[in-house]
Amino acid sequence: MDHREPLLEVADLSVDFRMDRRTLLHAVRHVSFQVHPGETLGIVGESGCGKSVTCMSILRLNPERRTRYPTGRILFEGQDLMQMSPKQLSAIRGSEISMVFQEPMTAMNPLFTIGDQMMEVLHIHNRKMEKSAAYEACLDAIRKVKIPNPERIMKSYPFTLSGGMRQRVMIAMAMVAKPKLLVCDEPTTALDVTIQAQVLDLMNQLKQEAGTAIIFITHDLGVISEMADRVLIMYGGRICEEAAVDELFTRPRHPYTTGLIQSHPGPDYQGKRLRMIPGSVPTLKDMPEGCPFNNRCQYATEACSAAFPEFETVSAGHTVACHHWKTTPKDE
Amino acid sequence: MKDQKQFKKMVHSSRDSLFADVVKRYMRNPAAVIGAVLLLVVLFVCLFVSLLIPEEMVTAYDSAARLTPPSAQHWFGTDNLGRDIFTRVLYGARITVGIGVGATLTSLVIGAAIASVCALFKKADLVIMRVIDIVTCIPSILLALVLLAIMGGSVFNMMVTLTIVSVPGFALRIRAVVLGVVDQDYIHAARVSGTTPVKLVLRHILPNAIDPIIVDATMTISSMMLSAAGLSFIGVGVAPPAPEWGAMLNYAQQYFQAAPYMALFPGAAIALTALSINLVGDGLRDALDPKTDH
Amino acid sequence: MVDTMEKEYKENHDFLEAEGLTMHFPAKRDSLGRPVSWIHAADDVSFRVPKGKTLGVVGESGCGKSTVGKMLLNIYRPTSGKIYYEGTELTGLAPRERRPYVKRMQLVWQDPYSSLDPRLRAGDIIAEGIDNFHLAASAAQRRERVEQLMTMCGLYPEQAGNYPHQFSGGQRQRICIARALATDPEFIVCDEAVSALDVSIQAQIINLLKDLQDELSLTYLFISHDLNIVHFISDEIIVMYLGQIVERGTMEKVYQNRAHPYTKALFSATPAFTAAEKQHKTRIILEGDVPSPVDPPKGCRFRSRCPYAERRCEEEPQWHEVESGHFVKCRLFD
Numbered sequence: 024m025d026h027r028e029p030l031l032e033v034a035d036l037s038v039d040f041r042m043d044r045r046t047l048l049h050a051v052r053h054v055s056f057q058v059h060p061g062e063t064l065g066i067v068g069e070s071g072c073g074k075s076v077t078c079m080s081i082l083r084l085n086p087e088r089r090t091r092y093p094t095g096r097i098l099f100e101g102q103d104l105m106q107m108s109p110k111q112l113s114a115i116r117g118s119e120i121s122m123v124f125q126e127p128m129t130a131m132n133p134l135f136t137i138g139d140q141m142m143e144v145l146h147i148h149n150r151k152m153e154k155s156a157a158y159e160a161c162l163d164a165i166r167k168v169k170i171p172n173p174e175r176i177m178k179s180y181p182f183t184l185s186g187g188m189r190q191r192v193m194i195a196m197a198m199v200a201k202p203k204l205l206v207c208d209e210p211t212t213a214l215d216v217t218i219q220a221q222v223l224d225l226m227n228q229l230k231q232e233a234g235t236a237i238i239f240i241t242h243d244l245g246v247i248s249e250m251a252d253r254v255l256i257m258y259g260g261r262i263c264e265e266a267a268v269d270e271l272f273t274r275p276r277h278p279y280t281t282g283l284i285q286s287h288p289g290p291d292y293q294g295k296r297l298r299m300i301p302g303s304v305p306t307l308k309d310m311p312e313g314c315p316f317n318n319r320c321q322y323a324t325e326a327c328s329a330a331f332p333e334f335e336t337v338s339a340g341h342t343v344a345c346h347h348w349k350t351t352p353k354d355e
Numbered sequence: 356m357k358d359q360k361q362f363k364k365m366v367h368s369s370r371d372s373l374f375a376d377v378v379k380r381y382m383r384n385p386a387a388v389i390g391a392v393l394l395l396v397v398l399f400v401c402l403f404v405s406l407l408i409p410e411e412m413v414t415a416y417d418s419a420a421r422l423t424p425p426s427a428q429h430w431f432g433t434d435n436l437g438r439d440i441f442t443r444v445l446y447g448a449r450i451t452v453g454i455g456v457g458a459t460l461t462s463l464v465i466g467a468a469i470a471s472v473c474a475l476f477k478k479a480d481l482v483i484m485r486v487i488d489i490v491t492c493i494p495s496i497l498l499a500l501v502l503l504a505i506m507g508g509s510v511f512n513m514m515v516t517l518t519i520v521s522v523p524g525f526a527l528r529i530r531a532v533v534l535g536v537v538d539q540d541y542i543h544a545a546r547v548s549g550t551t552p553v554k555l556v557l558r559h560i561l562p563n564a565i566d567p568i569i570v571d572a573t574m575t576i577s578s579m580m581l582s583a584a585g586l587s588f589i590g591v592g593v594a595p596p597a598p599e600w601g602a603m604l605n606y607a608q609q610y611f612q613a614a615p616y617m618a619l620f621p622g623a624a625i626a627l628t629a630l631s632i633n634l635v636g637d638g639l640r641d642a643l644d645p646k647t648d649h
Numbered sequence: 650m651v652d653t654m655e656k657e658y659k660e661n662h663d664f665l666e667a668e669g670l671t672m673h674f675p676a677k678r679d680s681l682g683r684p685v686s687w688i689h690a691a692d693d694v695s696f697r698v699p700k701g702k703t704l705g706v707v708g709e710s711g712c713g714k715s716t717v718g719k720m721l722l723n724i725y726r727p728t729s730g731k732i733y734y735e736g737t738e739l740t741g742l743a744p745r746e747r748r749p750y751v752k753r754m755q756l757v758w759q760d761p762y763s764s765l766d767p768r769l770r771a772g773d774i775i776a777e778g779i780d781n782f783h784l785a786a787s788a789a790q791r792r793e794r795v796e797q798l799m800t801m802c803g804l805y806p807e808q809a810g811n812y813p814h815q816f817s818g819g820q821r822q823r824i825c826i827a828r829a830l831a832t833d834p835e836f837i838v839c840d841e842a843v844s845a846l847d848v849s850i851q852a853q854i855i856n857l858l859k860d861l862q863d864e865l866s867l868t869y870l871f872i873s874h875d876l877n878i879v880h881f882i883s884d885e886i887i888v889m890y891l892g893q894i895v896e897r898g899t900m901e902k903v904y905q906n907r908a909h910p911y912t913k914a915l916f917s918a919t920p921a922f923t924a925a926e927k928q929h930k931t932r933i934i935l936e937g938d939v940p941s942p943v944d945p946p947k948g949c950r951f952r953s954r955c956p957y958a959e960r961r962c963e964e965e966p967q968w969h970e971v972e973s974g975h976f977v978k979c980r981l982f983d
Contacts, residue, residue, distance in 0.1 A: 069847035070818075185938045215709035216874065217935045220918035224934050242848060245877075245920030286852035288881035296859065297881070299852035303817040481682065540764035543724050548828060549751045549781035562768045645768060645812040 028101075029057035030236050031081070031120075031204055036095030038076050038085065040307075048307040050076045052260045052331075053094070058204065063230065063237040065251030065268070067244060067283075069304050073260040074240045078206050081238075082116050099204070118148035118200040125209035127193040131181040138177030141165075141196050148200040164199040165192070167232075168225055187218035191225065198229060206238045211246060223250060244287055248272055253340070256280050259305060259315025261331065266341040276337050276348045279316045314346070322347045380642040387638020393631035401452055404445045412442045414596050422614045431620045434603075435610055443598035444620050450510055450593060451600040452628060455580040458517035463572050465518070466525030471556045473526075474533045487523045495520045499582075503591040513592055517579050528571055532564040539563070566640045573636030577629035584625075600625050663736065664700035664868060665721070665836060669693050670730035672716050676943045688942050690716040692892045694730070698836070703862070703869040705883030705900065707876055707915065711942055713892040714872045715759075718838040721870065722756050723747065734836075752782050755829035759841035761821035765813040771824050772809030775799065778831035798827040801864075803857060819850035826857065830865070838870045843878060855882060876919045880904055888912045891950040892942060898975030908977040911951045949980065957981060 038051040051073040058064050066074045079085045081097055081104065097104040099120065104112065116122075124130040131140060141161040145152055152160075158177075165173035168191040181189060190210060197205055207226075211219040223246065230237060239250050247254055247268070254271050256264040256279065264277040275281045285298035302319040305311065311318045317327040324346070332346045381387055417437040425432045431440035473480040499516050506512040536542065537560060545559050584601010586592035593599040600621040607618035672691040675684030691713035698704045706714045719725045721732060723739075732739045734750055742750075755778075758764035765774055772795050778784070785791035796806035802823040813821060822842065829837055839858065843851040855878065861867060873879050879886060880900060887897040888909065896909040907913045914933040935954045940946055946953050952962040962980050969982035 069849060187938055215939070216876070216918040217709060217914055218938070219920075220932065220934050223920075224932075243920065244848070249920045283848055286849050288852075288855065288877045296856050297852040299856060300849040301853075303819050303850060304847050306817075540758050540760060541766040543719075544756065544758060544764050544825075544828070545766065545777060547722050547724065547751070547754075547756045548778040549748065549832065550777060551781070554781075559766050559768075563766065643768075646814050 029098075030060045030100065031058040031238075032096075032098040033057070033077070033081070034096045034098070036077065036080060036097065037093050038073070038080055039091040039093060040085075041089050041091060046308070047091075049310070050260055050307060051080070054257075054260075054262055056255055056262065056265065058236050058238060060203070060236055061230075061234045062252045063239055063250055065247040065254040066238065066240045066257060067242065067247050067254060068257035069242055071259075071304060071306060072257040074257050075208055077257070078122075078208060078238055078240055081206060082120060082122065083112060084122075113147070117144050117197075117202070119202055120204045120206065121197040121200065121202040123190070123193050123197050123205065123207040123210045125212050127186075127189040128181060130193060131189075131196075133180060133182055136178055136180055137192055137196075141177070141199050144196060144199055161195075161199060164195040167198070167229065168192070168195040170195075186214055187221060190214060190218075190222055194222070194226065194229070198233065198235070201233065202235060204236045204238070206240075208240045209242070210239075212241065212243070219246070226250070244272075244284060256283070259310050260307070261315060262344065263314075263316065264341075264343045264345075266337075270338070270341050274337075274341075276341075276343045277316075277345050278320050278322055278347075314344075322350065376645070377642045381638055384638045384641060386634050387642070390631045390634025390638060393627060394635055397448055397452060397628050397631065400445050400448045404449065408442050408445065410446070412439060413446045413598055414438065422610065422617070424614070425616055432614065432616045434614075434617050435606070440603075440617065440620055443603060444600070444624050447598040447600045447603060447621065448624065448628075450597060451580050451583060451625070454510060454514050454517065454583045455576040458514045458521065458579050459572055459576045461514070461518045462521045462525050462575075463568070465522050466529050467561065467568070469522075469526040470529035470533045471560065473530045474537045474560065475552050475556070480530075483526075487526060490523045491527075499586060500589070500591055503586065508587075508592050508594055510593055510597070513583055513586065516586075517582060521575065521579070525571075525575075529564065529568055532567050533560055536560050536563045562643075565643055569636050569640050569643075573632045576632050577625075580625060580629065663697070665698040665735075666696075666733040667717070667721065668695050668731045668733070670695070670717060670720055670732070671728045672713070672720055672725055673728045686943055689892045689945055690942060691720070691727075692945075694889075694892075694894055696887055696894065696897060698868055698870060699885060700868055701862075701866050702884040703871050703882055705879035705886040706870065706872045706889060707874065707879050707886065708889035709874060709915075709939060711891070711939055712889040713942075714889050715840050716892075717889075718756070718840050718870060718872050722754055722838060723751070724756075752778070752832045753834050754836045755832065755834040755838070757822070757825050757829050757837060757839045757842045760845050761818050761825055762813075762845070764825055765821060767813055770810050770812055771799075771804075771816070774813070774824060775809075775827045775831055777828060782832055784832065794831070798830055801830070801861070802827040803853075817850075818846050819853060822846060822850075822854050823857070826854075826861070830861070834867070836868045836870070838872065840872045841874070842871075844873065844875065851878070858882070876916060888915065891939060891945050893950055894978065895951065896975075896977045896979075898971070902972060902975040906971065906975065908971045908975070908982070909951075909979050910955050910957055910981070912977075949978075 034055050036051060036054045037049070040048045040050055042048060054073070054077055056064070066077070068074045076085060080092070083104070092105060095105065099115070104115070138161060141164070142157050145157045145160060161177060162173045165176055170176055170188065170191055176192065181192075184192065211222050214222060226237070227250070229235070239247065241247055251268050254266060254268050255262050256271075256277065258279050264271070264275065264280050271280065272284065275284055279300070282298070282300040286300060288297055300319055305315065305318070311328065313328040313330055314320070314332060317323040320327065326346045332344045334342045334344050335348065336342050337348065415438065417433065419437070420429070420433050421437040422435055423429060423433045429439050429441065431444060434440055434443070469483060473483055499520050502516045502519060503512060506515070542555065542559055545555055550558070581601060583592060583599065584604060587599050587602035588605040593602060603621040604618055604625070607614070607621070610617050670691055671693055673687040674690055676686045676688045677684065679685050694713070694717055696704070706717065708714045716725060720727045727740065730740070734754070739747060739750055775795050775798055776791055779791055779794055785794055795809055799806045799809065804820060804823050804827065808816070813824070816824065842858070843854050846854060858869070859882065862869060869882075871879060871882055883900045885898065886900045886903050887894050888903070888911065889895065890911050896903060896912045903912065907916055914935050917931065917933045933956070937954050940950070940953055948963040949955070949966045952958040955962070959980070966978050966980050967983070968976050968978050971977050971982065
């Protein structure tokens, strides 16, 4: 484990959504993790597992009226973001922590040029900044994401750019104020593979140059294995396994992680049947009691529907929440 | 075990017909039920008013009792000629609602047919759209005036006129909705399964385009009723002795200070009828959509 | 040399053939509604589908792979080109004559949410083809067939009365497959059939498709952008770029011995997954974006992004045979 002070520490975070008077959905339950300076933390899971909600909670971007945080603290450099006023929080958004979304088009205002929007980010960050200095900083940020002719990009509107280009601009915009933490929610899911490769390559370079810590959310195990240092696997609003990336892919211990890895068609599976996880991903409304995976798990016993398992340490930096992790076959 | 239970909950009683489903969902909406009751009363009056009150009463006047306020004898009072307003309002329902509903339904059917042809055949679409462009260039009130002047003012001619005037608008609006539906994957999927064009329209396209169309149609019924009234006022609509609600309202203007009830009752009749139709429209839209079922 | 190989290939593949399929959509129109520029969605696409096998089609968005599938099923009418089904030219047939082939060729859609009519019950959606071709003599027979199809696709027959929105994504895709199977087809186009699904559900659907293929001896055209999945399921593959085929051949040969620079880049861009894969992998990162299909580059369409592009690429490249049953369209093999 890393003994440095963590940059971000999420402790026992739970998020509920109030749908109407009677229904309260538990989107995230008792999630704890840390992000250290300069590292990339991957969060992997399928739809409805709570990965996006967790990250939106960091900047409190969940729909204000419907969201409740029954438990949890989110410490960023020692300060609790949960206790901050909206004003304090907006000073941190964009400048200390910024975000890249899956669909950059919806995250940008179509009525303003890229330049206007980037300059605004800087303006919020530092009100005394000279306009010319801000302009230079923006050009610099665009140059860093390897877009030719940055002056032209500054003057263009978001809808005139291609998907890959937009996502790069989005990254430039997120990086312009030199944040310490970048939260990326499925940043390459909407892109084609060759464009995805470009963007991932770029993100890795930027990370090395600027030393920014990244939280990288995706459903794609392939992408995560190339990007992340450490990985969290989430299912049904809970973390079920945490490990360094190579450890996770070579020695997964949670049955869900194993299933997820095996259901990916790799080249060695040619001609055979794929291993699969039976059943369907539960919606928040019909989440089973205890371990949320118990109705799809081949090792499930009564203990699994009785209580959510405690986190146990497999090896240094590798924890798993499963009653039966010792008995599940080791995948080598 | 748990799986089984969850699964049981999901399984619908698959024996219910589509119609029964729609009725069930409709009955869950109190506002829609109230609207339906009101509308049923109006329709009942339309159909059976002649059994309750003899038809001569509509024009029978009592010159001794002009502009009398509501009383036990004349529930809604009498008008400037001494005619019983209650009787006239009841008989007026036939004319006003008849014109509104009749003209809307006919133009709805014609409009939907035109829109479906447009959606299925690109070349026909091009021609039909140009024709509609030309027709919509003529102000509709002018067109209605000319048509009524040629044909003469009667209830039937009023209906025909209003239909002709509103068909292009209906066709345009339905076409816009239908074109949105026609490009959906499930329409292509039905085609791949060998569904013929006519069946495609009736089974897939129109049912999925119905929500905005129904809302549109209910609004149109009320606006048709008002147009009928307006045309009657100008003098090209339904001829004076006929108790058309809008016409009654317009005559009442002159006596508004002395006899506000002359305007109040036909006005209330128009408002209530329009309201009930709109409530029914909203209720139907929700009931037709299986997704509102929870 | 190429000719004899082509001939042999032809003999093995006389089930379904596309010859020079071209699809141009109007891009911009003038004030009279006449098109002034065209989107080149597919240009001169020719291939043959081996009977009882799976032909994979890969490429990125806008490469025309979906357009090709839709042309085969008559959803789009090709601008030019011919489609032969067991020797009969489908493109020349009148709608009435084409109808028997509608029954034999079906489609599974990409988005299980938009491809099911929300107003119909699952059972009626599945029965649509049965009704259209009068494949059931009585209501009881129709119900029996629907139940059989549902069971075959891993659904509970009791769910026939449910509406699409009451199913999960994976179950909806099973309904789509059951609907496609209702008319007893021989050939099914799977257009990104698993792309919209969660990873753990993808595997279920892929296995289902494979089982059904074995059971009913189906032929698939499997369109996807996911190389891992195409590699897993396909016997042969065609790689498309900007409306044209750039490489085609047996899956294993193309995978082992990628010839076209684009194919190489595409395979290398797919994120490596296991540690072993990661090691023997060099990543080729392409520069720039896919050009607009309205005005594609002359000659080789890949040349604007190709690391090996030279002057002669401005001329139309020729087909070359890399090895038996593996063809590439690139100047590097002149």
